[in-house]
Amino acid sequence: MSASWGKLFFQLVLLLASCGHINTKTPSPTSPSLDPISPLPSDIRRVVLKGESHTEKVELLNPVDLALECIWSGNENKSPNITGYWRKDGEEMQSIRVTVQLENDKYTLRQVFKIVSKENLGSYSCSFGDEAKADFLLAGPQIGEVRDKPIVSYVGDSVVVKCKMDEKKPKPASWNWYKANGTDKEQIFYAAEPQKYEIKNHEWVTKLVVHKLTEGDSGFYYCEGVYAVSTTMGHVELKVITFLEPLKPFIAIIVEVIVLVAAILIYEKSQSKKNSAGGNETNADQTNTPTPGDNNGPEESSSTRQRKV
Amino acid sequence: MAPAPANTLGYKPPDGGWGWMVVIGAHISIGFAYSTPKVLSIFFKAIQEDLGASYSEIAWISSIMLAAMYAGGPVSSVLVDRFGSRPIVMLGGLMCGVSMVIASFGTSIAYIYFFIGIIGGSGLCLNLNASLTIISKYFLVRRPLANGLAMAGSPVFLCVVAPLNQYLLDRFGWRGSLFILGALMLNCCVAGALMRPVALPPRRRDSRASLKTVEEQRSGSNTEPEGSCVKKAKKFINLSLFKNRGFVFYLIGNMLYIFGAYAPIVFLPVYAVSQGLDNYSAAYLLSIMGFVDMFVRPCTGLLANSKWIRPRIQYFFSFAMVFNGVCHLLCPLLNTHAFLVAYAVFFGVGFGMVFALIFECLMDLMGSQCFPSAVGLVTIIECFPMLLGPPAAGFLVDLSDDHKYLFLLMCGSVIVAAGLFLFVANLYNYHMLDKEKAQKDQEQQKLRTSENQEQQKLRTSENQEQQKLRTSENQEQQVSTAEGEREEHAAESVTKQTGTKDDNEAQA
Numbered sequence: 001m002s003a004s005w006g007k008l009f010f011q012l013v014l015l016l017a018s019c020g021h022i023n024t025k026t027p028s029p030t031s032p033s034l035d036p037i038s039p040l041p042s043d044i045r046r047v048v049l050k051g052e053s054h055t056e057k058v059e060l061l062n063p064v065d066l067a068l069e070c071i072w073s074g075n076e077n078k079s080p081n082i083t084g085y086w087r088k089d090g091e092e093m094q095s096i097r098v099t100v101q102l103e104n105d106k107y108t109l110r111q112v113f114k115i116v117s118k119e120n121l122g123s124y125s126c127s128f129g130d131e132a133k134a135d136f137l138l139a140g141p142q143i144g145e146v147r148d149k150p151i152v153s154y155v156g157d158s159v160v161v162k163c164k165m166d167e168k169k170p171k172p173a174s175w176n177w178y179k180a181n182g183t184d185k186e187q188i189f190y191a192a193e194p195q196k197y198e199i200k201n202h203e204w205v206t207k208l209v210v211h212k213l214t215e216g217d218s219g220f221y222y223c224e225g226v227y228a229v230s231t232t233m234g235h236v237e238l239k240v241i242t243f244l245e246p247l248k249p250f251i252a253i254i255v256e257v258i259v260l261v262a263a264i265l266i267y268e269k270s271q272s273k274k275n276s277a278g279g280n281e282t283n284a285d286q287t288n289t290p291t292p293g294d295n296n297g298p299e300e301s302s303s304t305r306q307r308k309v
Numbered sequence: 310m311a312p313a314p315a316n317t318l319g320y321k322p323p324d325g326g327w328g329w330m331v332v333i334g335a336h337i338s339i340g341f342a343y344s345t346p347k348v349l350s351i352f353f354k355a356i357q358e359d360l361g362a363s364y365s366e367i368a369w370i371s372s373i374m375l376a377a378m379y380a381g382g383p384v385s386s387v388l389v390d391r392f393g394s395r396p397i398v399m400l401g402g403l404m405c406g407v408s409m410v411i412a413s414f415g416t417s418i419a420y421i422y423f424f425i426g427i428i429g430g431s432g433l434c435l436n437l438n439a440s441l442t443i444i445s446k447y448f449l450v451r452r453p454l455a456n457g458l459a460m461a462g463s464p465v466f467l468c469v470v471a472p473l474n475q476y477l478l479d480r481f482g483w484r485g486s487l488f489i490l491g492a493l494m495l496n497c498c499v500a501g502a503l504m505r506p507v508a509l510p511p512r513r514r515d516s517r518a519s520l521k522t523v524e525e526q527r528s529g530s531n532t533e534p535e536g537s538c539v540k541k542a543k544k545f546i547n548l549s550l551f552k553n554r555g556f557v558f559y560l561i562g563n564m565l566y567i568f569g570a571y572a573p574i575v576f577l578p579v580y581a582v583s584q585g586l587d588n589y590s591a592a593y594l595l596s597i598m599g600f601v602d603m604f605v606r607p608c609t610g611l612l613a614n615s616k617w618i619r620p621r622i623q624y625f626f627s628f629a630m631v632f633n634g635v636c637h638l639l640c641p642l643l644n645t646h647a648f649l650v651a652y653a654v655f656f657g658v659g660f661g662m663v664f665a666l667i668f669e670c671l672m673d674l675m676g677s678q679c680f681p682s683a684v685g686l687v688t689i690i691e692c693f694p695m696l697l698g699p700p701a702a703g704f705l706v707d708l709s710d711d712h713k714y715l716f717l718l719m720c721g722s723v724i725v726a727a728g729l730f731l732f733v734a735n736l737y738n739y740h741m742l743d744k745e746k747a748q749k750d751q752e753q754q755k756l757r758t759s760e761n762q763e764q765q766k767l768r769t770s771e772n773q774e775q776q777k778l779r780t781s782e783n784q785e786q787q788v789s790t791a792e793g794e795r796e797e798h799a800a801e802s803v804t805k806q807t808g809t810k811d812d813n814e815a816q817a
Contacts, residue, residue: 149479150479151482152479152481152482152485153482154482154484154485157484160358160361241481241482241485245481245485246481246484246485246486246488246489247488249489250488250489250491250492253489253492253493253495253496254495257492257495257496257498257499260499260502261498261499264499264502264503265502268505
């Protein structure tokens with residue numbers, strides 16, 4: 001008899017537990033699969049609506065129970081009830097539309113979302129009727145340094161394309177590299193062409209080494225840092241040029257130098273010819289006339305006494 | 310009172326005419342020499358990424374280049390003395406250009422150390438020394454102005470080449486940029502072509518004596534080493550220069566100055582950022598300083614040329630140093646953006662004044678004959694404080710985050726000390742020179758009077774001798790005329806011929 005009571009008690013507990021979970025179901029319209037027993041860390045983001053709309057960025061790396069809360073102080077006619085609903089990526093989540101009571105002169109709309117995978121990220125909006133709205137953008141962290149100028153390298157050379165994550169944020173679990181191919185991104189597989197590509201990952205930095213560059217290697221390269229639930233994308237542009245490009249200004253400058261040097265030397269020759277033609281004027285005394293003679297200090301060169309005639 | 314500039318050249322320098330073209334050439338040459346080690350730092354990050362070097366390894370490139378540039382001074386002096394300025398500047402330009410072009414193909418950092426650092430640095434060293442020497446040959450009266458204009462090349466080229474390098478880097482990458490920069494450095498050859506050797510008048514036997522003006526007399530003690538300089542110019546290190554008091558003082562003052570001079574430039578952006586400026590404004594401060602420097606140098610040259618300052622140019626130099634140092638000492642009190650801009654302006658003024666005068670003062674002290682070997686010696690000795698200064702300041706910068714102004718205090722006090730030392734030392738030096746000159750004048754007077762006396766003695770003795778000679782001649786003449794008469798008589802008597810032998814014998 002006690003065994004059956006025990007079983008009943010156990011089943012009751014189970015029932016209660018599953019009931020408790022029903023309120024925190026995932027926002028997808030489809031019914032959720034069984035939730036894992038291990039508890040997720042929880043986090044909360046709160047937004048106080050002032051004016052019409054507001055956007056808040058949320059960076060997420062790991063699975064989390066994220067509570068999103070919107071507080072609105074209402075408008076002129078403070079109706080006691082208002083419909084609050086949530087949208088994900090523009091689509092309304094029908095299952096969690098609630099009626100919000102006016103408490104302490106404001107409306108509070110709160111919802112906990114389970115973020116476990118990439119699909120859970122996106123744009124979440126809370127709305128009070130048709131009047132007030134707030135957006136939460138759930139995404140991965142931004143890449144730390146985005147290089148706006150293209151990397152320039154030469155045909156036949158090898159180049160290092162670098163992506164760096166901000167060191168204040170945790171490091172990605174792994175990195176992927178993509179090359180833009182038209183509008184698509186094609187992943188670069190390390191193993192496929194080991195002669196051409198090399199990927200070196202080191203903590204917050206990832207480096208893609210491209211060997212034996214050709215002009216076709218120009219374009220955008222995307223580095224993707226992979227976290228538990230999110231990814232983050234950065235891009236770098238690579239430009240490959242041939243050696244002829246710097247050669248043109250180089251030759252122009254060399255020509256200019258040769259022309260100038262020749263011109264200066266020719267001018268000088270012509271000047272000296274003129275001078276020598278016009279008599280030895282250049283050899284004329286640029287010296288002063290000898291000053292009358294009381295200036296023989298310890299002169300090393302002329303030790304002979306000058307006898308002034 | 311300092312003596313007026315001494316003309317020890319042996320001829321009257323043109324002080325104009327083609328000399329201004331030479332100043333242009335020197336401007337270009339000095340511009341490349343001073344600006345290249347600094348602007349190369351724009352490429353460092355790109356080279357670092359490509360060749361996989363660490364930050365400190367990359368920073369060595371500039372240090373090696375500066376060290377080679379300064380340490381090659383004595384070699385450069387000897388070459389300039391032997392071959393003249395023109396071929397040396399052209400060789401220097403060629404070396405720099407070729408080294409940059411070869412370095413652009415570099416595959417390892419050691420390659421770049423050798424080509425840019427050592428060969429490029431040596432090329433720049435040849436340029437620097439030769440340009441300064443030829444200015445001292447072409448100018449005397451207007452020399453401070455010429456020096457100011459030539460030294461202005463450094464900030465001008467810095468302001469022009471730095472953005473150019475950035476553009477080249479974005480357009481062609483670091484390899485293409487070095488390639489093109491090499492071609493640009495060949496313009497030093499154009500500068501060299503402008504440095505026509507001075508048309509010397511033919512050396513006459515008494516030309517050196519006849520050329521001494523009254524002014525040169527007053528700086529009598531300077532002429533003694535002059536002659537020795539010409540002979541010893543073939544040697545690499547002319548140790549007899551150390552016997553010159555003025556030279557030693559100049560050297561000490563300059564070493565102190567150089568120790569503190571470059572560190573504020575290197576660390577000003579760091580300091581500004583620690584005071585709350587953003588990176589862009591902090592970098593802008595240096596551009597302001599460079600821009601001000603560009604105009605201050607020729608103006609200082611002009612000012613130093615005026616008749617009030619030229620005789621007292623060494624004191625003006627000390628004043629410029631003290632001004633520079635005080636600027637640094639006052640900087641920690643200023644921590645708003647506007648004040649830091651004002652500091653950058655005054656820093657530019659002080660720095661420009663010192664550098665416009667730094668070689669002019671050496672020329673003034675040593676004269677043109679000794680200057681090439683002197684400048685070689687000065688640069689090689691200045692190598693040490695120049696390389697030690699920024700790391701020492703960097704150590705202070707790293708020491709504490711709150712007290713980033715420590716390095717400014719250090720640099721400021723060192724520079725003020727240098728300026729004050731030079732001021733006092735020059736007072737002493739000129740005092741001693743005046744004393745020596747007075748002594749020499751006395752000795753010369755004594756010598757002259759004694760010479761006059763000797764000459765008089767000689768003359769009187771000569772006169773006496775001449776008189777004696779004349780009297781003896783007269784006597785001889787009388788004797789000979791008497792003899793002649795006698796002979797005639799004898800001849801007559803022989804023709805008459807009667808028993809007058811006895812008479813003849815008696816008469817003979």
